Amino acid sequence: MAAHQLKFNLSKTELLIIPGDSSAHQDLMISMDNSQISPSVTASNLGVTMVNQLFFSSHIANLTHSCQFILFTIRRISPFLSTQATKVLVQTFVILRQEYCNLLFNLCN
DSSP, rough: OOEEEEOOGGGGGGBOOSSSSTTTTTTTTTTEETTTOOOOOOETTEEEEEEETTHHOOOOOOOOHHHHHHHHHHHHGGGGGGGHHHHHIIIIIIHHHTTTTTTHHHHHH
């Protein structure tokens, strides 16, 4: 990794194993830079939370919570904004967030 000027950050590193069989590879450990990385049930990559069974329930729950908070915040400031400005905020912070990685959801169906 040092040859490519990359640094290993153990606090941000997650190992997600997607097994074909539920009992396979449960005791797998990877060692990097004298640190052990054990498999986790969920891992986040580019804002998408994946579960090792390839379900998106965790990601959808995070997305729902995030969008509800944003809509609540926009609602609080909307009396001070024009209708057009409110629409732009909703488009920017809610709709685009929901459409992010939409292709990934469609490929899993």
